Amino acid sequence: MEWQWLPGHLDDLATATAQHLQLALLPVVLGLIISLPLGIVSVRWRWTYPPIFGIANLLYAIPSIALFVFMSQYVTGLSVVSAIIPLALFTLSVLVPNVVDGLKQVPDPVRQAATAVGFGTLRRLMQVELPIAVPVIVAGIRVATVASISLGSVAGIMGLGGLGELFQDGQQRDIPSEVFAGIVLTILLAFVCDVILVLVQRALTPWSRARKGAAA
């Protein structure tokens, strides 16, 4: 592999990375905003979960490129938004099950105790159940973030920005080092975001540290 392309294009790499960050992270935020209420509804009214879960998985099965094309052709044009909305929909297949699992694993005695001391249903959700579900939810956010960063490179082929453009350009002009740079940056970005999320979770939930080995 020849590396001479790289030194002259560090600016482009930086721009692409920054763009990619926006491209990949906003969908996770959006996905979370949608998943939280959906997950809460699924737990409260059990019968809604199969359809919700089914739709989320169905969305995930749609080839990403098709959705990007659809959005950019018919809805929001050739802008980053056309990538963000499909990516957000893809995160649902991870985030909704994790919100549901997170809420379900709240120990029953804790839920009973919360009701019995006088928490109303909404207060119990906000002050007890969701906080306890945070570790599982963040685990889902981590997966969704990494997947979003990876999937987001497809958007680059459509000219929607991000590190994917490096792949398209590298392929069209036959510059393997550019493609390689794109791969490495994608992986690095995913790794850094994952580590940050782990730190955020540890900071948010000091109580979950030794859970696995703790006294019953």
Next chain:
Amino acid sequence: MREDHLITFDHVTKRYADGTVALDDFTLECPTGEITVFVGTSGGGKTTALRTINRMVDPTSGRVLIDGQDIKEKSPAELRRGIGYVIQQVGLFPHRTIRDNIATVPYLLGWDKAKARTTAMELMQRVGLPASMAKRYPFQLSGGQQQRVGVARALAADPPVMLMDEPFSAVDPVVRAELQQEFLRLQSELHKTIVFVTHDVDEAIRLGDHIAVFRTGGELVQHATPADLLANPADDFVASFIGRDRGIRLLSFHTADDIALHDSAVVPASATRTDARAALAGVDGEPWLLIVDDARRPVGWLSAESADAVPESGTLGDAGLLPIGNTFQVGVDPLRSALDSSVLSPSGRAVGVDADGAVLGVATQADLAAAIRAVAAGDLHPHALDRAGEPDEPEPAGGA
């Protein structure tokens, strides 16, 4: 006038969709300021009954009243904030510190944060937890410590009523005994109206002022004081539920007030062999002497042979003495302790002491037998059987 927090169950029935009857026309009163224990076999309805009080379960028919007011008149959340609730698995909030766990209800009630925290710290002390634990999390505490926090949380807003569902069942027996002791101490200070569920009849007898026995099918079989329950179980089910040795356990409820005590066999350690022989002459039955020190506290038992082995010039304190075993405090300790003392002493006599531990006298097994007979006559068999085996009209209680 002290407020009344009487809990009234008025023909409460709970039937589930699949036909199971958890409670069957249950009517009962739980007196203010006292501990009523619900005990019985599983499926008997004791937990269901408890949970109707704070509306965790709603009856199919019938009413539950607290202090004459139907609990349905308040919203469930409001009702529950005024009732303390302690469960077996504790249910502490893992994401909150111990202090914040305890202050849960005060926070919910909108108390000033500082006041809530101070109250939490006071309660920690009250339930025997060191203040250093305030900022820790539940996962860092042992089972027994967690349950203390659970009790503190229930007490935080000073509710007049406490509901406890097998709170001490998940810990080992040593810790359980400690918790029971602490619980009784707390109640003696606080006088809350408590309903306590357990499947352990010994715990019921130890803690309850009143006991309600449930049978599978949600049926109330007997409602009595512990002594009465032991003395007169309503039927075979209750008798077998109480288990073996209920006669001996009944002895725990009677103090040996007027048990006969003899002090002729009590001799100081400074006495000589001659004194011993003189004392022994006045002893009926087995020839043993109880040797005491200058403060009249018991030192050991001296047999006649050992007394003879004492040299002429020596004191009885130098002789080979056999250990006391146990003593009982006259008028305070139950008859069961006196029996225990008698069994453990080599002479077969119980050693009765006063509050300072000084010997008041010695009771022979004949004396004990007489005391036991008095208990039996007073408590047991209020109904004589006629020839056909049917109980008669109850006779007035009296000594034999």
Next chain:
Amino acid sequence: MSGFLNFLLPWLTSPAQWSGQDGVPNRVSEHIFYTVLALAVAMLLALPAGMFTGHTGRGGFLAASLANFARALPTIGLLVIIVQGMGIGLVPPLIVLVALAIPPILINTYEGIRSVDAEMKDAARGVGMTGRQVLFRVELPAAMPLILLGLRTAAIQIVATATVAAYVGLGGLGRFIFDGLSRQDYQALAGGTVFAVLLALVVTLVFMLLRRLLVPRGVRLQEKA
């Protein structure tokens, strides 16, 4: 919805779509071929590794790290670079398909065997089973649900990746999408998408059937409880 169908109908009903190399049947069978091939190779590599690490308990951290790492890999980037390195054909994209399918199979097999009740394993050994017998007669059947889940995830992953692989010259349903894109033939693109989704659904159904067949009834019932 009806608008979408109206949009697709002419393309779907045109005979050109149903014959020849570029017809739906051919592309679908190509796609199925890639999927089955890649899944088979991935299984061959990942199942034994997963069974070994799960049974012995060693290498678990490695397996988890591998799975996490693989999730971050950009599919398109990998496809492009491997074709640049090895040229166009079946094998280069296949390598990527297999590589991306290994982590879900590996990690689910590992987790599945790992999570078999320790007491059950203990009892099996106590009855006198050898290590290998414990693996095949006790752990594997009990781990079947998770293993099948791993295989299903991998299969769906391969279907999706194979679709993208059309970007670097592979056949299959992705051809409709990328050729459609370059020709601005959006009917073809929509058609290809629909069939890709249908294929994913079929894969899911196949695995549901496999679950019925391969997971012992006792394990299935226990899961429901």
